[in-house]
Amino acid sequence: MNVSLQSLIDPLVALVREAGAAIEAVGHGALDTQRKVDDSPVTAADLAAHQVLVEGLPSIGSRDWPILSEESASIPWSERRGWSTYWLVDPLDGTKEFIRGSDQYSVNVALIDNNLPVLGVIGKPRTGEIWVGEPARGAWYQASDGGAWESLQVRSHSPLRLVVSRFHRGASTRRLIESLGNVEVEELGSSLKCCRVAEGLADLYPRFGPTSEWDTAAAQAVLEGAGGHLVDCHSWRALRYNAGDSLLNPAFVACASLDGVWRDVWPD
CATH class of the missing domain: 3.40.190.80 (D-Maltodextrin-Binding Protein; domain 2)
Structure with missing residues (x-):
């Protein structure tokens, strides 16, 4: 993969924020909830965020990278098995939380290379928070659009x-x-x-x-x-x-x- 991952972060964060805005624009008053084959819920907000991401991701990185989204997950293994680098997307992770009016849902976008995530962005639409991770380089948090980035580090606790x-x-x-x-x-x-x-x-x-x-x-x-x-x-x-x-x-x-x-x- 001859692409600088660092160069992808800013446009990817902007796109995740755009997908989050699409979720919030749908609102909680007109959810039109449906059921998928596995009985999990899907709303107009899921589909709105999906549309933003599948239209925007080809302009980030390589246009040759396929996109696998929860809302378009029927791509057969016979096709997927040839993928080495691709986008893996959950347009609205936590649909049940969204439906109940909580703010604990997110937009998740990962870049997969050789079966492992090499870059990930998580956005929390209601609050504007963003988490970014590049396993080979670090992880960062931004509290709001335009805010300072903070470096993240795990820590152990007792209890x-x-x-x-x-x-x-x-x-x-x-x-x-x-x-x-x-x-x-x-x-x-x-x-x-x-x-x-x-x-x-x-x-x-x-x-x-x-x-x-x-x-x-x-x-x-x-x-x-x-x-x-x-x-x-x-x-x-x-x-x-x-x-x-x-x-x-x-x-x-x-x-x-x-x-x-x-x-x-x-x-x-």
Whole structure:
């Protein structure tokens, strides 16, 4: 990939902000919610952000890079298997949070190269916050458009701080919390849970239930850029992308460090 990743950041941030503005323009009063095949909700806001991103991404980087979006995910493996570099997009991560009127949803865009995220941008439309990660170089946070960029670095805490999903706290997560005992637990939506770890404000985000590759790629880039990890909780290796027909992730954990007492009580 003969492109400077650093040169992509400013136009990508601007495009993520534009997609966020498209979400906010739809508003929460006329959602026209529909159901996809897996029974997950999709709204006009999802589709508006998708349109902004698929129209804008070809002007950033190489026009030859394909785009895989949650809202256009039916591209067959026979075609995808030839991709070495591509955009992986979740136009509105946290649709349930959006529908309920929360601000805990995001726009996620990642650049994948050789099955790994090499650049990720996450935008929080309601507040204007942006997280950027380039695993080989670092991770940064911007509180508002035009604001100063702050460098991100993971940090460990005692007692351990966990972030968990508001809607997907299953039995394995509950067992982990009970086994750890003295922990602080915070509920957050979308990929903002990984951002909390990248910011040094939490240690661990365990996820045992099903997720898709567009849910994690941008967050993985941000977290790795901040010195953390997002790994398959069986192999303890970084998640890989577009490595087969399925676009589902294995169970994973986002963490500040791969060492810690939580590994001793990890549910089977």
